[in-house]
Amino acid sequence: xxxxxxxxxxxxxxxxxxxxxxxxxxxxxxxxxxxxxxxxxxxxxxxxxxxxxxxxxxxxxxxxxxxxxxxxxxxxxxxxxxxxxxxxxxxxxxxxxxxxxxxxxxxxxxxxxxxxxxxxxxxxxxxxxxxxxxxxxxxxxxxxxxxxxxxxxxxxxxxxxxxxxxxxxxxxxxxxxxxxxxxxxxxxxxxxxxxxxxxxxxxxxxxxxxxxxxxxxxxxxxxxxxxxxxxxxxxxxxxxxxxxxxxxxxxxxxx
Numbered sequence: 001x002x003x004x005x006x007x008x009x010x011x012x013x014x015x016x017x018x019x020x021x022x023x024x025x026x027x028x029x030x031x032x033x034x035x036x037x038x039x040x041x042x043x044x045x046x047x048x049x050x051x052x053x054x055x056x057x058x059x060x061x062x063x064x065x066x067x068x069x070x071x072x073x074x075x076x077x078x079x080x081x082x083x084x085x086x087x088x089x090x091x092x093x094x095x096x097x098x099x100x101x102x103x104x105x106x107x108x109x110x111x112x113x114x115x116x117x118x119x120x121x122x123x124x125x126x127x128x129x130x131x132x133x134x135x136x137x138x139x140x141x142x143x144x145x146x147x148x149x150x151x152x153x154x155x156x157x158x159x160x161x162x163x164x165x166x167x168x169x170x171x172x173x174x175x176x177x178x179x180x181x182x183x184x185x186x187x188x189x190x191x192x193x194x195x196x197x198x199x200x201x202x203x204x205x206x207x208x209x210x211x212x213x214x215x216x217x218x219x220x221x222x223x224x225x226x227x228x229x230x231x232x233x234x235x236x237x238x239x240x241x242x243x244x245x246x247x248x249x250x251x252x253x254x255x
Contacts, residue, residue: 009025011024012060012061013059014033015062016062017063020066022063029078032048046075140240148233148234155226163221170213171212172211195217198216
């Protein structure tokens, strides 16, 4: 476990047992693995003891816990007590100050055979840790302006025309002729259905009687003509302005 933990380098990705990405390695300590979980505009630091490291491959670290278990526990602080990477669990050849080395009187030394001694000296280096912070570079202002324009649309209107036709007649007037002569059925006249209205007059005969002198044929016809209606309609025109260092080329308006 100790050798695998020492092989971990900053920048490696850390995954849970079920394949969910946990974060990125920020640093490796003897008693914990410092992982940084980056989200949009936020950062979360996680500290995992070496006991939860299951497998280490090039560029990847796999934990023994799945995502659900990881979310249920608090990993926001380093472990309070040393874990699997403390000096007691490491081989004596891998860390200075072990019992064998201290027994020989030289820090980090141990006896190999006879008078031969082996000293382990750690070599440290500095590495850069880059952090990103959001910065406001400008604002997008959208102003609305109400404009007016004239709009004309055609409207179809239906109307009726009455055509009166006169034709001669010479017959005795009946009760129906007298009723029709009053024009009572004019209002109920349908289009394309003629209504015959008799014109009655008295003629002198041996007997006085009413005769139908002529008939008026009235026909209604449905016609249509075009008319134009003009009214004012409104619509909203957006005007986009920018402030700060935000370049106009970064603002793209849809056609």
